[in-house]
Amino acid sequence: MTDQTLSDIKVLDLTWSIAGPFCTKFFADFGAEVIKIERPIAGDPARSLGPFLNDDPDPEKSLLFSNLNLNKRSLTLDLKSAPGQEAFKALIRDTDILVESFSPGVMKRLGLDYEVLRSINPKLIMTSLSNFGQTGPYRDFKASELVLSGLGADMYSCGLPGRHPLKLGGNCLQYLVGHMAAVATIAAYWFRLNTGLGQHLDISMQQVLASDTNHKMTNLVSFAYSGMALTTIGLGRIDPRNFAIAIHPTGVYPCLDGYVRAYSGLTHWERFLELFPQFEEFEYPEDILDVENNKPVVDVTWYEWCAERTKQEIMETCQSVKFWVTAINTPRDFISDPQMKARGFWVEVDHPLTGKQIYPGDPLHAESSPWRVRRPAPLLGQHNQEILDHLGKEAPKTPPIPEKTGPSAIRISDRQRLPLEGIRVVDMGVIWAGPSTAWLFGALGAEVIHVDNPHHQPDYSRGFIMWTPESQLNRPDSGMYYPEGNPGARPWNRQAFYTRALWNRLSCCIDIDKPEGKEVFKRLIKTGDIFVENNGATAMENLGLGHEVLRAINPRLICINMPAWGRSGPYKDYVGIGAMHQAISGEEWIRGYDDEDHPFHNTFRYPMDSASPPMAVFGAVMALVQRLKTGKGQWIDFAQMQAMAHHFAEIYLDAAWNGRDQKTMGNRHPTAVQGCYPCRGPEPTEETAMNGGERWINITITNDEEWEGLCRVMGNPDWTKNPMFSNQENRRKHHDEFDEHIMAFTRKRDNFELFYVLQDHGVPAGPVEDYRDSHMDPQLNYRNFFRTITGAEIGTYRYAAFPFDFPEAPLQVTHPPCRLGEDNDYVYRQVIGLTEEEISDLEGKKIIGDLQYEWAGPMPDYFRKRIEEAD
Secondary structure, three states: OOOOOOOOOEEEEEOOOOHHHHHHHHHHHOOOEEEEEEOOOOOOHHHHOOOEHHHOOOOOOEHHHHHHOOOEEEEEOOOOOHHHHHHHHHHHOOOOEEEEOOOOOHHHHOOOOHHHHHHHOOOOEEEEEEOOOOOOOOOOOOOOHHHHHHHOOOHHHOOOOOOOOOOOOOOHHHHHHHHHHHHHHHHHHHHHHHHOOOEEEEEEHHHHHHOOOOOHHHHHHHHHHHOOOOOOOOOOOOOOOOOOOOOOOOEEEEEOOEEEEEOOOHHHHHHHHHHOHHHOOOOOOHHHHOHHHHHHHHHHHHHHHHHOOOHHHHHHHHHHOOOOEEEOOOHHHHHOOHHHHHOOOEEEEEEOOOEEEEEEOOOOOEOOOOOOOOOOOOOOOOOHHHHHHOOOOOOOOOOOOOOOOOOOOOOOOOOOOOOOOOOEEEEEOOOOHHHHHHHHHHHOOOEEEEEEOOOOOOOOOOOOOOOOOHHHHOOOOOOOOOHHHOOOOOHHHOOHHHHOOOOOOEEEEEOOOOHHHHHHHHHHHHOOOEEEEOOOOOHHHHOOOOHHHHHHHOOOOEEEEOOOOOOOOOOOOOOOOHHHHHHHHOOHHHOOOOOOOOOOOOOOOOHHHHHHHHHHHHHHHHHHHHHHHHOOOEEEEOOHHHHHHHOOHHHHHHHHHHOOOOOOOOOOOOOOEEEEEEOOOOOOOHHHHHHOOOOEEEEEEOOHHHHHHHHHHHOOOHHHHOHHHOOHHHHHHOHHHHHHHHHHHHOOOOHHHHHHHHHHOOOOEEEOOOHHHHHHOHHHHHOOOEEEEEEOOOEEEEEEOOOOOOOOOOOOOOOOOOOOOOOHHHHHHHHHOOOHHHHHHHHHOOOEOOOOOHHHOOOOHHHHHHHHHHO
C-alpha cells in the first residue's frame, strides 16, 4: 500500500465538538498522523453528543464522535499539570501542525501560547478556532450554532414571510468552519514548504460564516450596491408557492410515494415542452411570464402527472430531457441511493464497541492522493502508552525540498508573499460553486484566470439572461444586485451575484467552441498549475478538452472536474442547482419549521455550494504537495455531493446505524433549549425583506448556569420558578411554554441591547443581523473583514472579504471584480505568448478579443430607457 500524500505530516489535535475535529479529520483521512489530545476521564465532549448507536449514551458509541475522529489516535493529558505540559511540549518538538479550539486566552494561561511553542518548534503551524476570533470586542462571547447563524451566516433571509428566520438543518455551519480551517491550515503548510515559515492562524467562526458563498457574501455586496439585500424573486424569506416568475413548476410537489423538487426559469421552457408538448401554443417569453393567467392551466396538468408517478420515476423522466426536477429523499433513501453506491462512497469500518458500520467515504476522488480508512475512531486514551513510549525517540522529519519554479513562472515581488502566490489557476467555473472555488484560490494569492466565452449561450458565469424581461425589470427589487440599482449598459460586469466572486481574478475571452479557440486554450493550460471547472460531467470531453487531453499537454497540471455528482454513476449527467441535488441527498428533509409535516418549500440556501469550494481547494493544495514529491500533476474527480454529505454525516449514520429518519427541528436542538425570538422593531413586510430592519434575537440555554443568567436578566419573574422549568430536561419538555414566556420578554427589548446584556450574564445569545447590521458589526470591522474595492464599471464599495488571514502572508485585494475580457492583453501576450500576427488573425475570426454577447441580441429599448432614467 503506497503512502498517502499527507503521511509525512504530524498533527496535534487539541479540539472538540465539531469544527476542530472536522478540520483535523481531513489531514487524518489523507494520511497525516493525527494525535487527538483529550482531557482525562471525560475526553472530547463530542463523545457525549448524540445520536448514539441504539440510543445507548455510551461515550464510545457516539455516531458524531466516531465519524469525526476516524484515523486518529487518542492521548489523554492534563494540560493543567506539570507532567501533562511537559509531555505536550515534547510532542510539539516534531509536530508540523497544532489545531486547538480552547476559548481565547486559555492557551496563554496554560503557558502554551504560540510564542512559547514557537520557541520549541520555530516551524510550527498553529491553528486556533474560536467563536469570534482571538481578538475584538466579541472575543469572549458565548455562542452556539444558532447564535452564529444570526451573527455570521445568512439566517436573516431564511424562512417564510411573517415567520421567524430559520437556521439550516443539522450542524452544517460548524462543519463549514472546520472545512475552511482545513483549507487555511494546508495553505499555511504549503507556504511553509516554500518559505520555511510557520505561523499562528486565528480562525473566527463568525468571520468564516460571514464570507459564506451561500448567499451571505452576495447579500452583503448587494446591500452595499443598492441598499437591498434580499429578493422576492427567489433568494429571500419568501414562499415560492405564492410567488412565481414563470408558469412551469418551481417548488415542492406531492407524488405517488412522497415529494419532488422542481426549479425552472425562462431558459428551461423548451425542455418542459419536451415533456408537455400540449403547451407549445404559449408565446415565448410573454406567455411564459404571465403567471396569473397561464400558470393555473399548467399546474393542473403537472399535479395530475406527478400524482400518478413515483418520485424516482418523475426524476428520471425529467432529467432525461434536462428539466430540473429531482426526488426529495429521506436520509435513509440516500443511504441506499444508486449514485452513491456506484461511486463507492459509503465505506465499512470495524470499531471494537460499535462493530462494523458504514461511514461517509472519500469526499474527493483524487487520482494520486487517496482517501483511506486506517483505523476506527479511538477509545479514550487508547494510545497513551504507545505515544508516550515514543516521546523523544523519533527523529525530526525533513520537509520536502520546496519547489523553486513552476510552469507559470510568475514573478513574486519584494512584498510579503501570499500563501498560494506563484500558482496559476485556469478557471471555467459557472453559476455558484465554481466561481466561489476560483475566488477562494484568488483570495489565497493564486493568479486565477477566468476564461469567458461570450459566444456560449447562456454564459452562466456572468448571467442566466443578459437583458432582464420588462415585466421583471419594473419590479421594485429588480435593481437590487446593481450599483445604485442601475444595471448599466453591461450588466454582466456589474451584478453582485457574480462580482462578489470575481475580484482577485482575471478575465480573458476565448471561444473554445471553435477549433482555433481550443488551441489557444491548450496553450493557456500549458502554463497553468491548476485547472478547475464545474460544468456538466461530460462538458469538457464533448469539447475535446477532457482531463486526459489537458494532462497530456501539461503533465504537471492538477485538473479538478467538479460537477454535482462526479464523472461516473447513474446521476452523472443530472442537472440543477443546489436545491435539486440536496433534495436527493435528504438534506431538505431535515430543514424547515418544526411544525411542518412536509419538506420545506423555500430552500434557496445551498450547503452544497458552501462545502464544495473548500473541498476543491484543499484537494488542489494537497495535490501541489504530492507534485513536490513526484513532479506529476493529477486528476481529481470531485463530486460536490460527496463533500456536502460529510457536513450531515451523523444524520446519515443515524439512518444507517439506527434505521431512523431524522426530521427537521427548526431552530431547536436535541439537548439545548433555544429559539429565535422577536424584538422591538417593525413587523415583517416585503419592504423589510428587501431592505432589512426586522429585529430578532437567538438565545441558547445549555445548562442551569445559563438559565440562571437568563432569569436574572428577566428580573426572575414568577414563571421561572415553576417546576416545569426547574432543570434542562423539564425545560425541553415544556419548550413551547418556554418560548411563549421568552417572546413576551424579548418583544419589549432592542435585540442588540439585549444581546450585550445577556452575554454579560453568560448567556449564549446574538441578534439575527440584517445586512446593514453586518456591515456595521463591531467584531467584523475590528478584524478588518470588509475591504474597499474600486471597480471601473462599478464604483467604490465595501466587499465581504477574507474568511481568515495569515500573519506571515497577509491576504490582499490584488484585482477588482474582473470585467469581461479585461485582462486579454496580459493573458494573450505575456501568459500564452501569442504573436501579434496570431492575435490579429484570431481577433478577426472572433476567437479571442473584446467579444460581445451577440447571442443576447441588442439591448432592448425598455432596458435602455431604464438605465437612462437611472443615470
